[in-house]
Amino acid sequence: MVFSSEDKIFIKNLVLLKGYSSRRLIKEFPQKGWNKNGLDVLLRKIRKTASVDRQPGSGRPRSVRTPENIDAVNDLVLSQEGAPQTHRTTRQIQREIGMSKGTVYRVIHDDLQLKCLKKRRAQLLSTCNTDSRLERCKQLLRKFPEHIVPFIWFSDEKLFTVAPPINAQNDRLYVSTTTLKRNVDANRLLRTRPTFSRSLMVSVAVSKLGCTELFFVEPGVKVNGEYYRNILLMEQMLPAIRGMSSDLFILQQDSAPAHRAKDTIALLRRETPSFIGPELWPANSPDLNPVDYRIWGLIQERVYQTAIRDIDELKERLIVVWAQLKQSVIDKAIEQWRPRLRACVQAKGHHFEHLLK
16 A cells, blocks of 8 residues: 555654554544555554665666766767767667666666757857847847737748658657568658659738738749739738738838848838838848748648648648638737847847747
């Protein structure tokens, strides 16, 4: 029977100070649900050791988790720091040192007190980038206080392919433990992918006031400054934004070449009440655009839940998923914008996403 720590101390005091037997304990404390056999074992231990603490057993001496093997595991684990593509799994360490996988796990977690953290992909930042991010985040925080954020329309473009993105780490197949890998059908083990998958460029703008429809760039069309200005902005995005915001909006765009072209800036000065220009938006900063750090990932996750045959089906799937996306999800993503700006300032312009709760 399992006794709580409080029960053990309570029973010990009654046994040592008043000489209670197991029968008397059961009789006087029926609500505890104690049984006689469990109490007899505990009472024998109390009378023998005057303690309820677990006594150290003699056990057999360690034969595998020796100081030498612990040091060897420590060297293999920590040697991977700052050495890309050298990561060893517990199974690989097991083979190299000659111990079981479970023992390697216990050495890492119990003896070395280490845990494994998964790395994430992030944009490469130069010193110039970090200095720019720091200064521009400060400017954005000053220029756009909380009550102005709902009027900002965040825009972005993304390339979607017919073939889904592959994350081999999370793509597993479970078979019987007696099954040999060579006996498993290749169609179950392999995820085939065309060398050049057809793709579709998608553009969108979102705000707390609403969101535009998805704007598709036809396959084969080059999105240069002229196409961006004449088609994406003048024919599609700006009319849609005006339809929901009238002339009370601020357009955000990143620093792509077509966005920061002189003609594009001139057009935005002429056609919009306000916009966040390339001199204010931090370059190389997808972690500061709600569409990038939240919306596209969510869309991608839902679009590729099942296989897609061709471009037409990809387009239909994107439209359906976008129509099902709730405004509350967009609002929550935009509400993270100013906290992310502050986090970037606190990180001196460096990466900050790993610091967010």
